[in-house]
Amino acid sequence: MTIIDGKKTAAEIKKEIAAEVNEIENKGGRAPHLAAILVGHDGGSETYVANKVKACGECGFRSSLIRFEDDVTEERLLEEIKRLNEDDGVDGFIVQLPLPKHIDEQRVIRAIDPDKDVDGFHPVNVGKMSIGLPGFVSATPAGIIELLRRYGVETKGKHAVVLGRSNIVGKPMATLLMQKANPGNCTVTVCHSATPNIKEICREADIIVAALGVPGFVTEDMVRPGATVIDVGTTRVPDATRKSGWRLRGDVDFDNVAEKCAFITPVPGGVGPMTICSLMMNTLKAYKG
Amino acid sequence: MTIIDGKKTAAEIKKEIAAEVNEIENKGGRAPHLAAILVGHDGGSETYVANKVKACGECGFRSSLIRFEDDVTEERLLEEIKRLNEDDGVDGFIVQLPLPKHIDEQRVIRAIDPDKDVDGFHPVNVGKMSIGLPGFVSATPAGIIELLRRYGVETKGKHAVVLGRSNIVGKPMATLLMQKANPGNCTVTVCHSATPNIKEICREADIIVAALGVPGFVTEDMVRPGATVIDVGTTRVPDATRKSGWRLRGDVDFDNVAEKCAFITPVPGGVGPMTICSLMMNTLKAYKG
Numbered sequence: 235m236t237i238i239d240g241k242k243t244a245a246e247i248k249k250e251i252a253a254e255v256n257e258i259e260n261k262g263g264r265a266p267h268l269a270a271i272l273v274g275h276d277g278g279s280e281t282y283v284a285n286k287v288k289a290c291g292e293c294g295f296r297s298s299l300i301r302f303e304d305d306v307t308e309e310r311l312l313e314e315i316k317r318l319n320e321d322d323g324v325d326g327f328i329v330q331l332p333l334p335k336h337i338d339e340q341r342v343i344r345a346i347d348p349d350k351d352v353d354g355f356h357p358v359n360v361g362k363m364s365i366g367l368p369g370f371v372s373a374t375p376a377g378i379i380e381l382l383r384r385y386g387v388e389t390k391g392k393h394a395v396v397l398g399r400s401n402i403v404g405k406p407m408a409t410l411l412m413q414k415a416n417p418g419n420c421t422v423t424v425c426h427s428a429t430p431n432i433k434e435i436c437r438e439a440d441i442i443v444a445a446l447g448v449p450g451f452v453t454e455d456m457v458r459p460g461a462t463v464i465d466v467g468t469t470r471v472p473d474a475t476r477k478s479g480w481r482l483r484g485d486v487d488f489d490n491v492a493e494k495c496a497f498i499t500p501v502p503g504g505v506g507p508m509t510i511c512s513l514m515m516n517t518l519k520a521y522k523g
Numbered sequence: 524m525t526i527i528d529g530k531k532t533a534a535e536i537k538k539e540i541a542a543e544v545n546e547i548e549n550k551g552g553r554a555p556h557l558a559a560i561l562v563g564h565d566g567g568s569e570t571y572v573a574n575k576v577k578a579c580g581e582c583g584f585r586s587s588l589i590r591f592e593d594d595v596t597e598e599r600l601l602e603e604i605k606r607l608n609e610d611d612g613v614d615g616f617i618v619q620l621p622l623p624k625h626i627d628e629q630r631v632i633r634a635i636d637p638d639k640d641v642d643g644f645h646p647v648n649v650g651k652m653s654i655g656l657p658g659f660v661s662a663t664p665a666g667i668i669e670l671l672r673r674y675g676v677e678t679k680g681k682h683a684v685v686l687g688r689s690n691i692v693g694k695p696m697a698t699l700l701m702q703k704a705n706p707g708n709c710t711v712t713v714c715h716s717a718t719p720n721i722k723e724i725c726r727e728a729d730i731i732v733a734a735l736g737v738p739g740f741v742t743e744d745m746v747r748p749g750a751t752v753i754d755v756g757t758t759r760v761p762d763a764t765r766k767s768g769w770r771l772r773g774d775v776d777f778d779n780v781a782e783k784c785a786f787i788t789p790v791p792g793g794v795g796p797m798t799i800c801s802l803m804m805n806t807l808k809a810y811k812g
């Protein structure tokens with residue numbers, strides 16, 4: 235059994251990116267520049283954005299953080315997006331989600347220049363990914379594909395079962411795994427809240443990608459020996475032994491499932507670190523045009 | 524066993540559209556207008572476009588056919604698309620595929636105003652469909668969903684197996700069937716050329732959508748009793764008894780499969796007629812804005 239070390243892989247990739255940026259600067263080029271818009275003071279969002287800014291530093295990128303209060307108007311936000319779209323010094327930018335309820339998230343996303351949409355949330359990037367055209371793939375699925383590639387997990391002809399049908403994980407993950415590509419070429423089954431027999435279907439899987447957000451959902455009896463299990467879940471569960479009072483728990487009952495697997499990602503330290511890493515890869519790609 | 528009569532359903536829908544157009548005109552409005560660009564003289568393309576023009580007539584739409592010779596330049600084609608994008612008298616238009624090899628199909632598709640892209644091929648429409656936003660869904664999957672709806676085929680919690688992963692049928696079909704919608708809410712498995720055990724997977728299916736383009740691929744032993752079978756295949760096979768020398772054959776061995784099914788579509792007369800019908804529905808939608 236191999237534990238897929240997302241933290242280590244992410245660190246390696248960031249080093250590779252930093253080396254490339256170093257070379258660009260040695261040749262007289264400027265560093266890639268990622269901007270982030272953060273609205274309000276949600277704890278989770280603050281942490282995510284702080285981690286993204288930190289990762290930019292590790293990659294040698296320039297980063298900008300643009301803050302708005304909770305009561306910012308949609309118009310003001312769209313104005314800022316327009317400014318970033320037009321700023322040749324900004325290669326890519328993200329708007330940290332979720333946004334306050336009075337703002338139409340989809341309208342905001344669609345306002346982003348698709349060529350700067352390093353989160354890959356703009357419909358045109360979603361569509362390009364589906365068709366198999368070059369574009370920006372959303373960070374979590376892209377990070378998982380990168381882990382499968384770097385760990386040499388065989389995917390061709392394998393049966394991948396994706397648990398969850400969200401727009402940012404389940405659906406793009408399914409599309410990427412079925413594409414005529416490597417990693418890819420899987421038979422793909424997507425299960426979700428309306429699937430009556432998830433347990434049986436998981437037992438048929440060579441690869442399980444769990445993205446339901448239900449802690450410990452995937453139990454030992456659902457995994458066949460030699461399967462690869464990718465855990466996208468990151469739910470905060472109470473933990474009195476921690477100073478914070480909580481810890482992250484994945485969708486997989488890791489302690490009992492791990493020994494049956496060929497490959498498995500832990501939580502934390504699996505898919506999570508790769509997500510920010512994908513954002514860095516997308517930013518470098520945006521920079522290169 | 525119910526044979527899903529696509530020809531009859533398509534005729535009904537066209538009547539419904541014609542009634543709506545009639546009402547629009549009675550109120551002093553102009554008729555919806557679909558334009559089609561046809562390059563060259565491929566027999567299949569000529570037939571498809573002629574059928575689309577005919578369907579426009581049945582729906583009370585205005586139609587325009589714009590022809591170019593095989594040697595038209597990409598620039599000239601893009602110019603024409605720009606003209607149609609800007610023409611307020613044209614609600615929607617299509618560029619009949621395939622195009623000659625010297626023309627970049629994706630570049631042509633991306634030049635179409637997404638709000639006039641009634642074929643639903645533009646990446647932004649593909650992405651919107653995936654995310655579940657309003658937009659134009661490509662004709663064949665949209666037509667299949669309409670058949671499932673009108674025949675009251677239960678989809679929620681059912682296992683749908685899609686054979687084929689093409690951009691215009693397999694992938695969008697899978698996405699539509701898994702959406703939180705009705706029809707929809709299926710567990711969806713996508714099989715393709717790299718799937719080693721298609722037979723076994725089909726045996727688990729409540730709904731099979733066959734879009735491989737392999738005549739007679741789905742045989743009786745692959746279908747479980749009570750399944751719904753949707754046949755998207757339309758391959759021309761030699762037939763000496765016909766004047767034309769050929770007949771259309773689907774991906775399903777209809778004669779032996781039909782009796783096991785709850786619902787099945789024939790070829791011809793199943794999915795085929797619905798495809799053009801979807802284009803008409805999309806055109807009316809484009810007209811309404």
